[in-house]
Structures are given as structure tokens and as C-alpha cells.
Amino acid sequence: MEKKSLTALVSAFARAHHAEQNRVTIFNDSLARQLLTDEEYEGISGNMAQGIAFFQPDFAGSREETLRRVADHQLSPTPLGRAAFAEKALETAVLLGAGQYLIFAAGYDTFAYRQPEWGKNLQIFEIDHPATAADKQRRLSMLHADKPSNLHFIPGDLRERDWQTELLAAPDFHPEQISFCSLLGISYYLPKDAFKQLVAAITSILPTGSTLVFDYPDEWTFTPQAGERAQKQLMMAASAGEPMQASYSYTEMEQLLQEVNLLIYQHLTPDEITAQLFKAYNDSQPDHPMTAFDNVNYCLAVKR
Template identity: 30%
Template sequence: MEDASPSKTALGVARLRALHQISPEAALFRDPYAIAILGESTPAEQQLAQEDTRSRRMRLFVAARARFAEDWLAAAVRRGVRQLVVLGAGLDTFSLRNPYPGLAVFEVDHPATQAWKRKSIADAGLAEPPATTFVPVNFERQRLPEELASAGLKSTEPSFFMWLGVVPYLTKDAIFTTLSYISGTLGSEVVFDYSEPSENRDAAGQAALAFHAARVAAVGEPWISFFIPGELAKSLRDLGFDEIEDLESGDIAARLSGTPKGETTNAGGHLIRARRSATAAP
């Protein structure tokens, strides 16, 4: 992504969330602000009729990962977590829909993308949510722990991290540096999505990966990191996470009511939740 330009893939994801709201599967994930925040970039309803299988599965995956992340957040809030960090927020609208009194939200993103998001909120005639702190971070020049601390995040208290649609674009060094930081506080939890490498997929999965990877590379934001599930789980345990749940596309489809039988959401795509419980051994 260029320094002065907002993320093109963030816009693409926002358009999928908006399109989902007018789809037959809209009940899977309701987002009343998804359309409003896009303004003139809102997709036309006829795009639903033009969806092919790959596009539909990607839309369902985007909706499903948001649904599961927010369900897991709800469970964390019930346990007493009062800090949410949205990493690479893009045009995510949770902060506008936040139903939890006392939950502080910290949105972290590249300065250009975050400025675009805040302008989009204003252009839609919406007010910035008072419980949300916007934290612009250029990861090439700034460090996440210091920037979050300066913004008011309490590092001694557990936080829930939503990190959706970001990990494939980062180096593994950057990914594990962030995960190490998250695991440093007992009770903290992270939800992120990832993709398996081509050699770990069947022919259909390889074709889907080639198709989507080519699209994001064409806008200058290529996928560069892939993971094998068992190896990733071991790395997370080595970092101190002791509660790990990994959902692959078939698991996601099976758990979602309203998803047609046999429908998958994104072959080779995974959503993973990792928590370092308050009782974890040092």
C-alpha cells in the first residue's frame, strides 16, 4: 500500500460487507452501517446476480469471519474484558455498533486508510463513537505497543484483538512480533484469518488461491504469508497461547445457520482464535 493512499483491499472488503446486507444470506451478519459508510462506492444490487462461485464464497467468508469474531468478543466481554483493539480496521463498523457500555475500542490502521475511514464516517453524517480511540500507525516507522500505550490502552489488563483481513499481507516476522505482544498479557485474546499455501490445497483450492491472490496483487497489495494449520498452532502455543480454536471453511459453513448445505465459504481460508488464559503457566 502506498504511503499517502488508503488501502484498496480495505475498500474491496467493505464493498463485500455492504453487498452481503442485501443478499439472501444477510442474516448471517447484520451490519446497518456497511452501506452508509461507503457513500458513492456502495455496490449496486445487480452485482449479486453477477456473482460467480468464487466471489460468493469470498463474500460469505468476509461475513462469517466478522460474525465469529464478534461472537467471540461477546464471550470475552462476559468474562470481564473491557478493551478491544481492531488491527487494520479499514471500514469496519463495529465501533459504530458497539453494544457494550464500558468497552473501550482502539482502532489501529495506516494513517492514510484511517483518515479515509474518518472522512467516510463524517460524509455519511455519522458521529465518531465516543468510546473509540483512533490510533494511526505506520508500522515501518512506529511500534504498536508504544502507540497503543500512548493512546491509553492499559497493558496490564487483558484485551481482545480483532485482526481480520490483514495477516496474509504481512511478513511472518511482523505477524509473530504482534502475536508475541498480544500474548504478553494474561487473559488477552486474538482472532485472525489466514490461508493455507497452495501445496496444502486440492486442485479447487489451488485455483481459488491463484484467482484471489492475483486480484490483490494487481492493486499492489499481494498476499505474502501462508500457514500450515498444525505448524501455526504449535507456534501459538510456543508464544504462550493455551486456548486455540481453528475453523477452516467447512467448519465455518457447518456452524452458520442459513448457509446452503454443502456450501463452503472460502476453500483454504481459516479463522483462528487464540487466548492466553489468566491461569496460563509462565
């Protein structure tokens, strides 16, 4: 669990660093920095800057330049891109009638504390491992901000069914209410059968018209044809004791979703992600362009 929390903290760092460094952002998480202590922020900064020897051994620059290169090239594209994709899709879903937002493996997501006006009528459920959820609540208490009345914490292990029992028992959760579900950063680390079972379990308790958003590694991820960044990400995950376990072709993912009563509504490849979600930032930062992560697709699926 400590490793999973560290992964979530590094994602929070990526969002915080991007928001602090740029006026025009891919995704502006204005609260992420406040969830990290100064010691954590500086520690992660130092470790990431030292990682240049692994990520781009030919690069030379100051500590700040090195940190930015590692962040923009390796660390930030996925946390920023998928968050931007998810929250843009969430806004559309709310306009179409979604009344509940389920964030699976919520980590240090801050949407509930920076929810825009269009999100005020949502009931927000953060579903995560009890240890991570408790640590996040401790960090949120340091913001000296009242817990939003529409935010609910649901403890549970996504590999088990306890999360489903806890969610269904929550007084403010209504299975008949159209919902929007975020499953970002999950598909990589579950065997295919386990990911399918999780998606099936979610779909089974939600009505027609509910949506799921997630990212997933494509079929080339575990092959020599994968991009350099993807290959290094695999090495890092394995060395950290969290090996990636699955990758999918579009056809395979489409079939999996159909079998659990879901249809793909929107699907973006890395080139499409860069063109659609990174353009404004790249136009504003020609010296620090960013591209979507190799071999990672984004998907929005709707229950039939």
C-alpha cells in the first residue's frame, strides 16, 4: 500500500508542478501543491531530476531545467492528459443528466474541493483503499477547508467486492441515478479478467446512460515496437514491485466492453490526445512542448 500511495503522490506532484510552472495548462489542479508537504515536494523534485540519467542520458542543464525535462517528457503527460479528458467528459455528462460522480482509486484527486458551478449538484463518491483514503483525508484537513457536503469517502479494495457493499450502503448513493465513473490508472495493474470483473461489477449497479472513463495501454506496450517512454515506464513499474499486467488492442477492448453491456462513445490515441488536449499548452510553450504518452489510449464508454 505504501508503494501505491507513493505512486499517487508522484501523480499529485506532476499536477502541482505543471500548475505552478505554466499560465496556460493542460490541466490546472490548483490544489495539488497544498496536499504535499514542502519536504515531499522537494524530495520528489530531487529524485525526478536525478532520473534524467535514466530517462534522457544525453540531456544537460540546470536542476530546474532537468526537472522540467523529466516532468514534461516522462512524468506529467499521463496524469495531466487523462485528468483533462475525464473532467471534460464529466462536464458533458452532467449537462446530459448525470447526478453522481464515482472516482475509483481516487488517490489524491482534488475535484471535490475545486468543483465548478456545474458540479455543485453532483454527489461525489471517492472509492479507494482505506489506508490511502485516510492519508488523503489527513492531508485535506491541512487545507483548512470544510469538507464539501456532496463528497463521500467509500473505503474498499477494488480487487474485492467490499467496495460494492460499502457503496450500496451509502445513504446518498442511488443505483437508479445516472452516474459518471472514473477509472484512471487502473487497467495497467490488473490482469485482464480482474479488470473485466471490476468493470462488470460497476456496470451492474448503474442504470443505462451511465458512463465510464479510463486509460489503457495498447497492444504494442509489451513489445519492442513500444515507444521508448513506455518501455522505460514498464521497467520502472517492475523494479518498484508493481509490474504492469495487461495491454489491449482496440478490438479487444471493444469486445470486453460489449460483453459487460458497454459501448465505446469516445476513444483517443496518443496523437489525438496531443492534438486535442495539449494544443493550447503547446502553442503557449514552444520551447517546452509536451506529447501524450506513448502507447496509452483514453476511452469513454456508455452503458447500453
